[in-house]
Amino acid sequence: MSDTLERLAEVLEARKRADPDSSYVAKLYAKGLDAILKKIGEEATETVMAAKDGAPDKIVYEVADLWFHSMVLLAHQGLGPERVLAELERRFGLSGLEEKARRGSQ
């Protein structure tokens, strides 16, 4: 897949030194952990509502907001997306899904 998460993580890291008046992310950092968590809660709820409405474009939009704010949380906590990707990879390997998918495509 693309390196979008990695490039976004670099921007989020740089925003730690940005002026809150000129950056949405810097403003969120300045407000602190609770404000970031509140946004994640809001975006999760909006994702649920979009899914209940059965609106594909809205689901994509809201999940993008949710992923974005989850990335802000990771950056705030000194973590990068590679940690989450590694965890998903680990589970993928553990469940043998990769092997099953490979066998299924034969």
Ligand SMILES: N=c1c2ncn([C@@H]3O[C@H](COP(=O)(O)OP(=O)(O)OP(=O)(O)O)[C@@H](O)[C@H]3O)c2ncn1[C@@H]1O[C@H](COP(=O)(O)O)[C@@H](O)[C@H]1O
């Ligand atoms: N991907 C995003 C992104 N996704 C969502 N958002 C912001 O997240 C907020 C979503 O919240 P809501 O849906 O509740 O909309 P809202 O009511 O306007 O938000 P609030 O005022 O309530 O916070 C909006 O203000 C969006 O602008 C984002 N803001 C920034 N980015 C990326 O982050 C980078 C750095 O952004 P700045 O820090 O602003 O330079 C940018 O280059 C973009 O690539």
